[in-house]
Amino acid sequence: MTRDHSLNPPTTPSSALVGAALVTTLLALYSALVFAPTDRVQGDVQRLFYLHVPAALTMYLAILLVFIASLRYLQTRDAAWDELATSGAEIGLLWGTIVLLTGAMWAKPIWGAWWTWDARLTSFFILWLIFVAYVMLRSYGGEVEQVARFCAVLSILGFVGMPITHYAVEWFRTMHPGPVIMTEGGLGRGLPGSMLATFAFGLVASVVLFANLFILRLRLEQQSRRTQQIRRHLDLMETS
Amino acid sequence: MPEPAIKISGLSKHFGPTTALAGVDISLQPGEFLTIFGPNGSGKTTMMRIIASLSRPSTGSVELFGQNIRRAPAHARQRIGFVTHRSLLYSSLSGFQNVHFFARMFGVDNAADRAREILSAMGLEHRMDDKVSTYSRGIEQRCAIARALVHHPDVLLLDEPFSGLDPDATARLQTLLAGPEGESRTVILTSHDLTYGAKNADRVAILTRGHLGFTANVEQIAEGTMPDIYREHTRGNRG
């Protein structure tokens, strides 16, 4: 009787990581709301920048993670890769939703609209839609193993389409410039010292927090696979 | 010992919590005919689909004439004829058009004549030009068997081929299997029907809950004891 359920115990976020998440998020929160100077032009609502942009960068990180995990899954058909992809996609979608919401909160007072078809926002929104499709496919895709394959293919097709989506949206905007879009202070370039530091804190906090949630979600995925394996094991023992 | 026609080693397949196959080993010499009995849900169809390269095993391998089918799947499929519960035909095309299409896909030369020949061998001379959607279950099964044999496969995988066949069609299939179409071929036939299954067989096996519980040469089984052996091996089975 092959004991195939001796899977290593499901990973849990180490206390160090949880601690790091607490410290960095508090630090980021404090610096974003207090330490960083008020933006002369946009006022205090600009502080949302320290949450909005780091979260967006973290989602791009999640997209890369899901893409690599999907490729590896199709090559090895090892369920562990599929678990990484599932967890990355779900937390990535959560971060993406946060980016869109904070973006809207920031855009309303500054540009007078909850949403503008700014090139970067539009590209981001399309990627967010693909993540929604990924999570939907995850639940409607049918049998476990088929779902894993389909989601892997979807994430690969979505990923290879990113550059072309970027250019299509970019040219679409620049060819017809809409309301002059305030550049969001660039990605840290040309930011005065204290703002740059706050931005860095925000980024670190976002990535560390993402890692925590990602591992928690991964643990759930591993546990549910473990229950399946044990059920299969019990099923086999009944019959032999 | 010449290379086995089919060598299945450590074959297992599970779908989430359920295990369809839990370690099956079979080795068949060219021309050998193996019948596998087993109740529904014993993993017969899953195993046949894996051998036919339609499905990927969780563990284990299938070798056809010494070559792993996953290494050269297209080449392996050229030599396999597969019959299963679904006919794999197109309802809005006629029997002839279906079999002719498959003949061309398998690169059979003068595909049209060969298609007509095999369809007639299955007693479909008068029905081959009707649409498959007009066929009864038995006629459709005959047409499916014709599709599986049209390219002179070396290996025949017949998954419960007799189900839905009337006596005449059953007799035709058995004569076909014994005749020029069948005798030089390696055959695995699965069935849960003890009367017809073992008629052409050299060896018999029983598959229960994904295990091969019993295998023996036909000569070793005393006349008429098959039903008792079968009952004994499938006793604790919910299938």
Next chain:
Amino acid sequence: MNMVRFTFILISKDLRLEWRSKEVLSSTVFFAMIALTVIYFGFQPGRFQVADVGPGILWTAFLFSALLGMNRMFQAESERGGLEGLMLCPIDRTTLYLAKCGTLFVLLTTTIVATFFMFIIFFNVRLLGQLPQLALVAILGSLGLSALGTSFAAMASKTSARDILLPLLLVPIAIPLLIAAVKCTAAILSGDGLTTAQSWVQLLAAFDVIFLAAGYLTFPAILEE
């Protein structure tokens, strides 16, 4: 190259099946007609410049009728297991992708020609010498949708919720194609011609190449159990 021969045999089989049932074409062309009509009433007639709004109407109607057609694509296959019959043939799964893509391309080009034709009549568009340019955009657009559509239609056909999944999977990724096609068509309708939309034509071509390649390579993973 027998791959080309097999692809041709498969496509001719698919087109014969389609010719018999006319399932895909009837649904796509008819839906495009409905869409154009509804959209026409949606806009105050005569209050808009055809060159500005027309291309958007045209390609949106075409996209959604294409989605309808794609959902029916694997219908004939799934009735009695025809797809598995194809998977039993001694061909690589990637050849199946080329064949299905080819079939869908033929169906979509027919659909888009019909949609263009209806559009020209409904919106009274005067098309001087621009037909070859329109043909180029139609072909590039249909090819891109075929490449992407084949992958996602194959997936959707194996799930229970195919009608909602296919648009959800395909539309976000197909947005660049939609933008580029609309931009090219607008350039043609406004009389400037494609030379002014050079970069958009290249983007369309790039889209086709990327998704034909990616679709080709990932198709076995979709079919295989």
Next chain:
Amino acid sequence: MMTNPGYLFAGFALAWGLVLVYLWFLSRRSAVVQKELETLEQRLNKAKPQD
């Protein structure tokens, strides 16, 4: 004095609210799976104590 504080705090509140709500759902989902896992492991040990 803070300018546009409403949108600022709304933005942060929404972000953190979403994370907390997700964490809550996640903990509920894993509690269910955890319980299921424990019962199954008990059945496993009971079925093969000598292992």
